[in-house]
Amino acid sequence: MGDSVHVPAPAPRVHLTRLPGERVRVGTAGGEHDPDVVEDVDLAELPGLVAERETAHGEGPDGGPRWVWDDTARWYPALLAAGVRVARCHDLRLCRRVLSRAPAVDQSLLRGEDAELWDGLAPAQPSEPVLFSAAAASEHLDAAVEDARQLGAVAASPDAARLALLLAAESASALVAAEMTHAGVPWRVDVHEALLTERLGPRPPRGARPRLLAECAEEVRALLGSPGLNPDSRPDLLAALRRAGVDVADTRAWTIRRIEHPVAEPLLRYKKLSHLFTTNGWAWIDEWVSGGRFRPVYQPAGSATGRWSSNGGGALSFPVQVRSAAVADEGWLLVVADVAQLEPRVLAGMSGDLGLARAARGADLYQGMVDAGAVASRQDAKLGLLGAMYGATSGESGRMVAGLTRRYPQAFGLVEEAARAGERGQVVRTLLGRGCPALGGSWDESPDAPPDDLDAQDRHRRAYGRFTRNFVVQGTAAEWASCWLADLRNRLWRLGDGDAPLEGRPHLVFFLHDEVVVHAPAHLADAVVAEVEAAAVAAGTLVFREHPVDFPLNVSVVRSYAEAGKPGGTES
DNA sequence: CAGATCCGCGCC
DNA sequence: AGGGCGCGGATCTG
Missing domain, CATH: 3.30.70.370 (Alpha-Beta Plaits)
Structure with a gap:
């Protein structure tokens, strides 16, 4: 914890890392609470959820302490609102999650006082008033104790250096996330509304369709001879299509695109406009844009x-x-x-596949594979790589995978091995040591576990294999x-x-x-x-x-x- | 009637 | 027989 060095009241902007024991002003900003309420907080009296530790040499550009807290999302928004920028932190919730799944960590080192409470921490809600919630939880939890436990677990791991990097990057990401929400994307509501009005018509009253969307729906009804049809109802739409002689299995845009019937065009237009209206329309602006910022x-x-x-x-x-x-x-x-x-570049790096790394040297990795004579076209290169990373087993993609495996054995072998490990029920890990959820665990809670039939179990295993195959690459890319x-x-x-x-x-x-x-x-x-x-x-x-x-x-x-x-x- | 689930769509 | 997500509306369920 910080030493108790009291200094005069803070300037509006305070660099927290320079102020052990100082008083900072922390606003209870967010949610329905008055964003202007600001309290004086003595850092030495902060709840046990927050601690401070000296940063090891070489750990950061500026030196100075690292703030250790239960959850960046609990503390940082209020600090940012008060003008405080934190240089570096250790997010105990995020890091514990990583460590508790890391195959290279001795799990017994994570046990101890209140350990299960740390395991159970849910992400802090952005509107939670920072001081209230923290005070309640702090009676039980001590950040310094958990921090020591995590440091010990990392130090004892054969993968200590990579895990330490992962935890630092993870914690920094948490700072970035809070800062981005705080700053927001500059957003021109007038531009957005003009765009909506042009495509949909003026903003409709609540519950109604905008004019152009309604007209589109009417076209669909007329062409299908189904007055009163709600195009948003899949069963009704499917029935109407069949009555009109269009035999389709579902109502997806991809399916509709392939039918030959005059209704296809307005129906596709309806789907597009409807999605814009419901997902990024006026209601979205009301909820997520404020003060000219999308947050x-x-x-x-x-x-x-x-x-x-x-x-x-x-x-x-x-x-x-x-x-x-x-x-x-x-x-x-x-x-x-x-x-x-x-992701293909990450695969090249983590597998040490020099051939693929060579193809990755230019701005276009797929073209690099073409230039090396590994494939005939960019499209083939893309199909083969995506197929390998996603687990395609058939079609053109599957065939490309077979050919490219001979050309890039390390890269394609790595994802193949990850898939086989998953099919055997084993967990896999990223390059920096993040472990994937176990087969029976949070990956799939559905109780297909009892041997319903051998076929279903086999399918389940293969699905897990596709997950572990993709996990190693997607996770390392992250x-x-x-x-x-x-x-x-x-x-x-x-x-x-x-x-x-x-x-x-x-x-x-x-x-x-x-x-x-x-x-x-x-x-x-x-x-x-x-x-x-x-x-x-x-x-x-x-x-x-x-x-x-x-x-x-x-x-x-x-x-x-x-x-x-x-x-x-x-x-x- | 509220909550869970499914579907279809969007992003990578 | 293609990986990861979130979201809104419709539909299903207790």
Whole structure:
């Protein structure tokens, strides 16, 4: 815990890491609580959920302490609201989750006082008033005790260095997530609403369809001869289609696209408009955009593979259609960067496949495979690699896998071995040591376990094998991305003016698996581009130390997100 | 009637 | 016989 050194009342902006024992102002911002309520908190009196530890040499760029707390999402939003930026932290909940599944960790070292309470911690809710909830839990939990346990478990592991890197990257990701929600994506509601009005018509009263969507529904009804049909009802739509002589098995767009009937066009148009209206329409604006910012809620490592998920705002799935509303502030620009073919590159690095690493040297890995004579076309290369990583067993993709296995034995052998391990019921791990959920555990709770029939059990095993096959690559890609984010975060901070708050400097506003968006003052945009690229190089070195692989970026400097070019397409 | 589940769609 | 997610509406279930 921090020493109790009391100093005068804080400035509005306080660098928490420099203030052991100092008083900071912590707002109970968020939710229905008054965001202006600010309390004085003596750091020495913070609940046991928060501790402080000296940072080891070489652990960070600036030295200084590392804040250790139960959950970044519990503390950091309020600190950010009070103008406090935390340089580094250790998120005990996230890290315990990693360690408790890591095959290279002696699980007995994680047991002890209150250990099961730490296991049971749910992610903090963003609207939870920070001080109340913490006070209740702190009677039981002691961050310093849990921290010591985790440090001990890491130190005793044969994979200590990689695990330490993973935990640091994971914790930094948690800081990034909170900072991105705090800053938000600059969002032009007027642009978004104009787009909605153009495609859907004026905003309808609650419960009604907008005019153009309603007209589209009417066209569908007329063409099917089914007045009163609700196109949103799958059973009704299916029945109406059959009455009209269209024999289809389901109502998916992909299926409708292949039928020959005049209703296909308006029906597909209906589906598209309906999705825009329900997913990213006016209601979405009301709920997720405030103060000219889109503020989704991220869950770092929210998925089993370590990828982020998002439980608010649909941050990880908002369509290209509305990205034109993400517009930089006046005098600012957006730097949009994504990695072309992240997962194949990660596979090359983690497997040490020199042939695939050679193909990865250019901006286009698939073209690199063509140039090396491994495949006839880009398309074949893509099919083969995606097939190998997803477990395709048939069709063109399956055939490509067979041929490429001979050409790239290490890379294709690695995913194949991961699949076989899964089929045997074994867990697998990422390069930095994250373990996958066990076969009987959270991967699939459904009680298919009793040997219903041998066939079902076999299918179950193979599904798990496909999961473990993909896990090793997707999970390691997530680790690379976390390192990229963590390093970029520090670089952006150093780029800003010494006294400027987070939002006054170049800062991350969006992250989506292999893509970042930085909001930056126009005069710093070029410098940001350089830092984004440098961070990608640094991440590659950190994660794939012994087998370097290139991670070239597609970078755009734009006013609107919609202008960002994506030469890499949708692969990986 | 609330809550769980399914479907279809979007993103990677 | 293709991996990971979230979301909204319709439908099913207790």
